[in-house]
Structures are given as structure tokens and as C-alpha cells.
Amino acid sequence: MENQTRVTEFVLLGFLLSPNMQLLLFALFSLFYALTLLGNTVIVGLIWLDSRLHTPMYFFLSHLAIVDISYASNNVPKMLGNLLNKEKTISFVPCIIQTFLYMAFAHTECLLLVMMSYDRYVAICHPLHYPVIMSWRVCIVLVAISWACGSLLALVHVILILRLPFCGPHEINHFFCEILSVLRLACADTRLNQVVIFAASVFILVGPLSLVLVSYTRILIAILRIQSGEGRRKAFSTCSSHLCVVGLFFGSAIVIYMAPKSYHPEEQQKILSLFYSLFNPMLNPLIYSLRNAEIKGALRRVKWKQRAE
Numbered sequence: 001m002e003n004q005t006r007v008t009e010f011v012l013l014g015f016l017l018s019p020n021m022q023l024l025l026f027a028l029f030s031l032f033y034a035l036t037l038l039g040n041t042v043i044v045g046l047i048w049l050d051s052r053l054h055t056p057m058y059f060f061l062s063h064l065a066i067v068d069i070s071y072a073s074n075n076v077p078k079m080l081g082n083l084l085n086k087e088k089t090i091s092f093v094p095c096i097i098q099t100f101l102y103m104a105f106a107h108t109e110c111l112l113l114v115m116m117s118y119d120r121y122v123a124i125c126h127p128l129h130y131p132v133i134m135s136w137r138v139c140i141v142l143v144a145i146s147w148a149c150g151s152l153l154a155l156v157h158v159i160l161i162l163r164l165p166f167c168g169p170h171e172i173n174h175f176f177c178e179i180l181s182v183l184r185l186a187c188a189d190t191r192l193n194q195v196v197i198f199a200a201s202v203f204i205l206v207g208p209l210s211l212v213l214v215s216y217t218r219i220l221i222a223i224l225r226i227q228s229g230e231g232r233r234k235a236f237s238t239c240s241s242h243l244c245v246v247g248l249f250f251g252s253a254i255v256i257y258m259a260p261k262s263y264h265p266e267e268q269q270k271i272l273s274l275f276y277s278l279f280n281p282m283l284n285p286l287i288y289s290l291r292n293a294e295i296k297g298a299l300r301r302v303k304w305k306q307r308a309e
Contacts, residue, residue: 032278
């Protein structure tokens, strides 16, 4: 226990670049973060204000937007501050909290994407039973399970980290307290942590991705059987938006946590994590709004309502 308290703070090395390049990145990432907050807040606001969007699909989408806001807000503000400050320290407890929240939001997003794919599967493959299968009670339970499982799994990771002594070095070669980077600083054997991370990745990444692919295989078969050209286009539009988000999220996560570490050194891992924690949350609302007629229609109705008032 005495060894574990020797390190009271860590140094986040971040991006090892010139001051001018760091200033440029600060401006660029600040813009991306602002777009992330704006886009996801607009999605949540539209779903809340427009009664036509009070459906299971948009209920899940609103929670996805909330996760994206929380996810980016957990990592990006500290990263932006470190791009301007010479002292890039973070205390031990805030670092562990950041690790916990990062894992919790990531796991929750994985499970929410599975719930969304199941919702689309039921809507397209079993439309007559959709109101019964996807009742509001079922939707609330599915969302609650996603948040609870994501948080509990993150708690397991944190408990396993807290059992480790950290006696130096104290420099984290990352722009936030990413779990693999934190484990590299432990003064003890971390094989148990590595095994749990890999097992959790199989459970939370490979398992859900397999379910999503099975759902969309069934959906594709059902869409091809639709006689109406308009109905086929609408189904393809909704599902393609979700598949884009799934591909971006699961693809980058699997590369970071399941590919052999020799395939992507630490500097490359930072870029992948940046894509995972900043670009995805920014792109999600753009993907859903640009390819979703109902979201665009809701935005127009809100604008007309404001003008009429």
C-alpha cells in the first residue's frame, strides 16, 4: 500500500510536437469539440421537442448522443488544456476516474449500438409485431441494461487497476488516462489486467459486432424482398446511417484493444484513440442528420415554429 501512494500524480505526454503545431491542434480540436457538443445537443433537442420522433429508434439515438457528449467531455477538455500548458499533470484519483468514465461510456455505446440494430431488425423483419416487441417498457429496460453493464464492466477494470502499485515512472504516453497506457506504469505484474481487458473486448466488441452483423444480414435479405422502391430506399437510408456509425466505432476499438500491439506503436495508438474519442462523437450526428429525412424534417419544423412565434 505504501508503494502505491508514491505516485500521487501522472504527466500526460500527449502529442510531442512543436509549440506552433500544438497551437494549431488546439484550434482544430476545439472546433471539433464544439461541433460534437452542438451536433449531439441538437439531436437530443430535436428528439425531445418533436413528438414525431418519440419512437424507440430515436429514443436509442438520443441516448447515443448523450453518451457521445459525455464521452468527448471526459477526454477532450483536459487534452485541450494540455496543448496550451507546459505542466501536463493529472492527479492519481482524477486519472482513475477519467479511466473509469472512458471505459463506461465506451462499453455503453457498444451495447446501445446493438440495441439500435435489434430495433431496426424488428422494425423491418417483423413490422406487425414491432409495437409489441419494442414497447416503451422494453426500450427503457434495454437502455438501462446498456448503462448498467457498461458501468459495471468499467468498475471491474478500475478495481483491478487499484490493486496495483504505482511507484514510478509517472509519465503516461497518451493525451488522457487510457487504460493500457496507465497499466504500463504499474510496478507489478499486469497479466491479469491484460487478460480481463482481452476477455472484455471479446464480450463487448466481438460479441455485439457479431450480433449487429447477423441483424443486418437478416435486414438486407428483408429489404431486398420489399416491392416498393420508396420503402426500399427509406429502409436502406436508415440502416446505412447506423452501419456507418457501427463501422467507425467498432473498427477503431477492435484495432486498439484486440490487434497485436506490435502492429500499432504508441504514437499510432494515440491517433486511433483520437479518432475513437473525438472524431466518432462529432461524425455521429452528421451521419444521422444528413442521411435521415425524419431528422431533417424535425429540424425544419422547429425552425418554422420559431419563425411563427
